[in-house]
Amino acid sequence: MLSICHKAIALAAAAMLSLPVMADEVQVAVAANFTAPMQDIAAQFAKDTGHVAKLSFGATGKFYAQISHGAPFEVFLAADSKTPAKLDAENATVPGARFTYAKGTLVLWSKDDKTVDAKGEVLKTSKAPHLAIANPKTAPYGTAAIQTMTKLGVMDSWQSRLVQGENIAQTYQFVATGNAPLGFVALSQVFKDGKVTSGSAWIVPQDMHDPILQDAVLLKKGESNAAAKALLEYLKGSKAHAIIESYGYGL
Structure with missing residues (x-):
């Protein structure tokens, strides 16, 4: 009886390991200038990780206002570095997560x-x-x-x-x-x-003109979202970098 029980547990464990990892969605606010590369990156990100990036495109200043008023974005890819820094100062972001994703x-x-x-x-x-x-x-x-x-x-x-x-x-x-x-x-x-x-x-x-350093931040709403964190890491990787450079951006 004991061996049968152990066998059943082993089979159940094996079945659990064979299940696909649950994919998550992440809500992303993207500066309008980065529309084409981000569409390409999101497609590759989904293919490689299974996560889905839901993209919204617009002006950085307008996104700042929306985020300040509670918009449900979890990641913000701005067209500058000042706006993300301002959100950092207002405690609207996860500390230490900001970085420049493109020039x-x-x-x-x-x-x-x-x-x-x-x-x-x-x-x-x-x-x-x-x-x-x-x-x-x-x-x-x-x-x-x-x-x-x-x-x-x-x-x-x-x-x-x-x-x-x-x-x-x-x-x-x-x-x-x-x-x-x-x-x-x-x-x-x-x-x-x-x-x-x-x-x-x-x-x-x-x-x-002043450098156009475009920063990404993890917003507080995305702090516990695995897809949000995965997307930011993906933006730092070689596949995303190749796409970014193909559109004329610096890194």
């Missing part, structure tokens, strides 16, 4: 092949009716665009012709649809595997 690059872009020259001289000569930028109050890429134009001494000539997108995704749409002949967007929106995929572009030198 962003600003680009002046037009869907037309001949509008933008390789040195950005078009900013000094163009009579275009509109130039699109992201809202500098909520989107770090918008701040970088203002800093670039100020440093070039062209801010005054463009001031009345600026059109602002709510975030960098809407800014890209203004240019892609031709509503603005050119605009400052994230390189990742027009770049893949070492080249600009369409139109004409000037990749803005990094010394023209």
Whole structure:
């Protein structure tokens, strides 16, 4: 009887070990500039771990407001380092979990092949009716665009012709649809595997604006979520890094 009992226990244990690990979901707020790479990373993350990353895209400033008012996000991938640091100071994050996942690059872009020259001289000569930028109050890429134009001494000539997108995704749409002949967007929106995929572009030198260091944080709501912690670790790994770099980001 004892041996039969032991055998039954062993079989039950073996059956439990053979069961798949339960996958979890994680709610992720993602800066709009990181849309394409994060979609690729989330797909690979699901394939490798079984966990599902539920992604929401938007402006960093708006996500900050939503998180401060209790939005159910567990991981936040911001477009800057200041906003996550602010959330750290407000005890909205898990201490010690913040890190820079990507270094962003600003680009002046037009869907037309001949509008933008390789040195950005078009900013000094163009009579275009509109130039699109992201809202500098909520989107770090918008701040970088203002800093670039100020440093070039062209801010005054463009001031009345600026059109602002709510975030960098809407800014890209203004240019892609031709509503603005050119605009400052994230390189990742027009770049893949070492080249600009369409139109004409000037990749803005990094010394023209403050560094766009994009930080990730584990929010308090994700503190006990295995998928949230796994995603942040995955972002530090070689597979995620390869995807990030393929879209023109630095690490």
